[in-house]
Amino acid sequence: MSTPQLLPLATDIGNPALNIIIFGLFVVATLAIVVRASRNNRTAADYYAAGRSFTGPQNGVAISGDYLSAASFLGIAGAIAVNGYDGFLYSIGFLVAWLVALLLVAELLRNTGRFTLADVLSFRLKQRPVRMAAAISTLGVCFFYMLAQMAGAGGLVALLLGINGKAGQGVVIAVVGLLMIVYVMVGGMKGTTWVQIVKAVLLVIGAGIMTLWVLGKYSVNLSSLLGAAVDKNTTAGENILNPGLQYGLSGVTKLDFISLALALVLGTAGLPHVLARFYTVPSSKEARRSVVWAIWIIGIFYLFTLVLGYGAAALVGPDAIKAAPGKANSAAPLLAYELGGELLLGIISAIAFATILAVVAGLTIAASTSFAHDIYGQVIKKGTVSADGEVRVARITVLVIGLVAIVGGIFANGQNIAFLVALAFAVAASANLPTILYSLFWKRFTTRGALWSIYGGLASSIILIAFSPVVSGKVDAKTGASLSMITDPSIDFHWFPLDNPGIVSIPLAFFLGWLGSVTSKEETDVDKFAEMEVRSLTGAGAEKAIQH
Amino acid sequence: MSDTRSVGDRDLATYREVQAAPDFTELRRRFRRFVFPMTGLFLAWYFLYVLLAAYAHDFMSTKVVGNINVALLMGLGQFASTFIITMVYARWADREIDPVAERLRGQIEGGER
Numbered sequence: 001m002s003t004p005q006l007l008p009l010a011t012d013i014g015n016p017a018l019n020i021i022i023f024g025l026f027v028v029a030t031l032a033i034v035v036r037a038s039r040n041n042r043t044a045a046d047y048y049a050a051g052r053s054f055t056g057p058q059n060g061v062a063i064s065g066d067y068l069s070a071a072s073f074l075g076i077a078g079a080i081a082v083n084g085y086d087g088f089l090y091s092i093g094f095l096v097a098w099l100v101a102l103l104l105v106a107e108l109l110r111n112t113g114r115f116t117l118a119d120v121l122s123f124r125l126k127q128r129p130v131r132m133a134a135a136i137s138t139l140g141v142c143f144f145y146m147l148a149q150m151a152g153a154g155g156l157v158a159l160l161l162g163i164n165g166k167a168g169q170g171v172v173i174a175v176v177g178l179l180m181i182v183y184v185m186v187g188g189m190k191g192t193t194w195v196q197i198v199k200a201v202l203l204v205i206g207a208g209i210m211t212l213w214v215l216g217k218y219s220v221n222l223s224s225l226l227g228a229a230v231d232k233n234t235t236a237g238e239n240i241l242n243p244g245l246q247y248g249l250s251g252v253t254k255l256d257f258i259s260l261a262l263a264l265v266l267g268t269a270g271l272p273h274v275l276a277r278f279y280t281v282p283s284s285k286e287a288r289r290s291v292v293w294a295i296w297i298i299g300i301f302y303l304f305t306l307v308l309g310y311g312a313a314a315l316v317g318p319d320a321i322k323a324a325p326g327k328a329n330s331a332a333p334l335l336a337y338e339l340g341g342e343l344l345l346g347i348i349s350a351i352a353f354a355t356i357l358a359v360v361a362g363l364t365i366a367a368s369t370s371f372a373h374d375i376y377g378q379v380i381k382k383g384t385v386s387a388d389g390e391v392r393v394a395r396i397t398v399l400v401i402g403l404v405a406i407v408g409g410i411f412a413n414g415q416n417i418a419f420l421v422a423l424a425f426a427v428a429a430s431a432n433l434p435t436i437l438y439s440l441f442w443k444r445f446t447t448r449g450a451l452w453s454i455y456g457g458l459a460s461s462i463i464l465i466a467f468s469p470v471v472s473g474k475v476d477a478k479t480g481a482s483l484s485m486i487t488d489p490s491i492d493f494h495w496f497p498l499d500n501p502g503i504v505s506i507p508l509a510f511f512l513g514w515l516g517s518v519t520s521k522e523e524t525d526v527d528k529f530a531e532m533e534v535r536s537l538t539g540a541g542a543e544k545a546i547q548h
Numbered sequence: 549m550s551d552t553r554s555v556g557d558r559d560l561a562t563y564r565e566v567q568a569a570p571d572f573t574e575l576r577r578r579f580r581r582f583v584f585p586m587t588g589l590f591l592a593w594y595f596l597y598v599l600l601a602a603y604a605h606d607f608m609s610t611k612v613v614g615n616i617n618v619a620l621l622m623g624l625g626q627f628a629s630t631f632i633i634t635m636v637y638a639r640w641a642d643r644e645i646d647p648v649a650e651r652l653r654g655q656i657e658g659g660e661r
Contacts (some may be wrong), residue, residue: 085619092626098596099633103583107641110599191615223614229616242609243619254602261598265591285646288638295634299627530567537575538566538649540656 015342015425016161017184022350027179030198030354034183043546044387047188047277047394048115048369051288051546054193056286058179058291063277066362067094067268067294068203068301069145070329070355071421072154077335078140078328079222080309082489083239083317084229086247087309090422093264093303098298100433101269102291107284108440108536109275114543116366117275118374124528126447133454135374137431138272140458142401143369143408144427145271146360148420150177150409153356155329160349164325170410176353177406180360184368184398188391192361193280199351199358204297206351207304210332213339214311225307228314240313256498260401260422270432282545290403299459360405368397412485422500423465430457430505434513440536443478443524444518449517457509464501469494566656573649582640590633597622 041047054062072094079087113119118134150173157163157172183195216224230238239245247257270273278287312321312331315338324330336348372394377385385393412420434453438445465471474483474491482489499503535541566572600608601619608619 085601085623088620088623089598092594092597092623096590096626096630099590099630100587102634103587103637221614226615226620241615241617241620242605244605247602248605257602258598261595265594284649285642288641292634292638295630299631303627322647527564530565533576534563534566534572534652534656537572537579537645538652538656540566540653 018346019160022346026354030195033194037190038187041188047391050189053545054280056289057293059281061200062193062196063294064297065200069359074329076193076305077308078331081312081331082328083246085243097265097268098295105269106287106291110284110287111277111536111539111542113116115373116370123532124525130450131374135370137458138370141428144364144424146363146405147408147412149356149360151412154413173409176404178403181402183361184364185395192365195358199354202351211304211383229310232234232317252497259500259503263429266429268426271360276366284539364401368394370399426502427461430461430509434510436447438513446517446520446522448520449513452516453509453513456512461501461505464496468496
């Protein structure tokens with residue numbers, strides 16, 4: 001970790017050396033755990049699904065670690081600090097979405113599948129085309145999600161290590177990416193899961209301490225904290241407590257808000273890296289217990305971020321946050337510095353780094369499993385490849401995905417990450433969720449329906465994003481600066497008015513799944529359907545845990 | 549794994565028999581009669597909240613106690629309802645689904661050997 005010292009240090013807050021030491025300690029500790037955990041990695045089920053040997057509570061903590069990304073911590077706290085109440089919607093959507101996973105997806109998926117989402121979707125349909133489609137959408141969702149995490153890494157680096165140059169930030173993004181590659185290649189799912197668990201515990205404790213600290217400053221009175229946040233905000237004032245500051249400007253922004261809400265609530269149950277976690281427990285009962293644990297941890301954490309967001313608004317102030325490198329994403333670290341000086345800043349930043357690292361590792365293992373097991377093992381080699389061969393391909397894929405993540409992260413550097421993650425949710429809700437629900441609950445669902453729904457949802461959501469103001473043509477009304485990914489304001493090819501495509505692409509994908517099925521002559525495979533339905537509800541024939 | 553079996557296999561026929569058996573249809577009915585209405589309920593409550601936040605600013609901005617307004621209380625209400633539904637479902641599934649599912653599973657897997 002000596003690279004950053006070669007780069008110009010220009011930060012005015014915090015102590016980069018201290019930040020690096022604390023982060024280094026985390027890396028050493030987790031690497032030791034990963035190496036220990038990897039000693040038992042023998043079979044494909046070990047590498048992909050941690051031998052299905054985690055308990056419900058352990059997996060619940062790991063799910064929280066996987067799910068509480070930089071978007072949840074830095075992004076939401078920043079959105080609340082800057083945009084007030086509208087930032088709170090992200091937490092609510094991210095949390096309520098878990099009920100879809102709990103009630104409709106987690107247990108049934110655990111009982112029917114083996115390693116990937118595609119296992120379930122192709123269960124009673126034509127294997128190869130459906131598996132291919134599901135694998136492609138898995139890779140697509142993981143890519144968008146990863147972009148968001150890596151962008152967060154860039155912003156954080158800017159603030160913490162005082163590296164303001166894009167090149168220097170790029171180097172640190174690369175270091176984060178390489179570390180993640182080591183974790184996943186060495187540790188497989190088991191190592192990755194332990195990294196998630198350690199990180200989740202640290203994150204919840206860190207955020208909890210800051211929350212109590214902030215509340216303590218206002219004699220444990222939420223109302224006076226909100227009052228202080230109002231006083232500190234010279235432009236919006238009272239409005240930061242009300243909905244509409246960010247999304248209430250016009251009819252279009254209100255529609256955007258609804259589109260975002262839809263994508264958030266339906267996205268979680270379609271996220272491949274979250275679904276993969278259900279395979280790491282021995283039974284559907286444990287899958288249920290893990291979701292219950294995850295909902296409590298995630299819910300409590302989001303209550304913390306509400307306090308942290310308004311705390312940053314009150315103690316740091318929106319102007320200082322917007323002016324900081326990393327902009328809104330810096331709200332939580334700046335608050336830590338305000339409360340506990342260099343040491344707390346160092347600890348919180350190390351936790352934020354760990355968060356990014358762990359989530360990227362989770363995404364990578366899901367994506368590489370899907371590539372090796374679905375595309376290589378089942379589609380290309382038609383199931384003739386040995387499990388060892390598949391795992392070898394999975395490890396190589398990890399390397400490739402890691403490099404893609406590094407390059408993508410360098411490009412996405414500087415975007416608000418909660419917002420980028422919301423795009424990944426829109427893609428997941430459009431491409432994956434309709435097919436998951438149809439294949440679990442609708443007997444007449446066919447291969448054509450699945451392909452139309454997956455490809456239609458994937459293509460429509462990505463095309464609408466490409467031609468939305470997110471990519472080009474969004475200009476700050478006051479300063480004239482570009483707010484899009486393409487920062488040259490003269491390039492403008494957007495025609496879709498909304499930032500989030502969910503309100504169009506999600507209903508479209510549901511419609512295509514229905515239309516493809518009713519127009520298809522394919523007969524329902526009654527035997528496979530019976531097997532899937534019986535297995536999903538009773539757990540008969542489900543994959544068991546591996547004993548070592 | 550399932551995809552190595554072909555249609556006409558002995559234990560696929562068993563799955564079809566199980567699917568048609570009254571025990572199983574009752575389990576499926578019980579499961580769906582809980583999760584579908586519950587899903588409808590929490591989605592309706594969530595979208596009611598989202599629509600109010602988008603289109604009823606004045607109502608949502610009404611102060612209740614100090615600086616705590618309706619919007620904040622309704623947002624916290626979403627948290628509360630999520631926690632409650634989670635606990636209710638987990639208890640219900642432990643009691644109403646697991647025993648039946650385990651019994652059927654034992655029969656199927658026992659019959660396969």
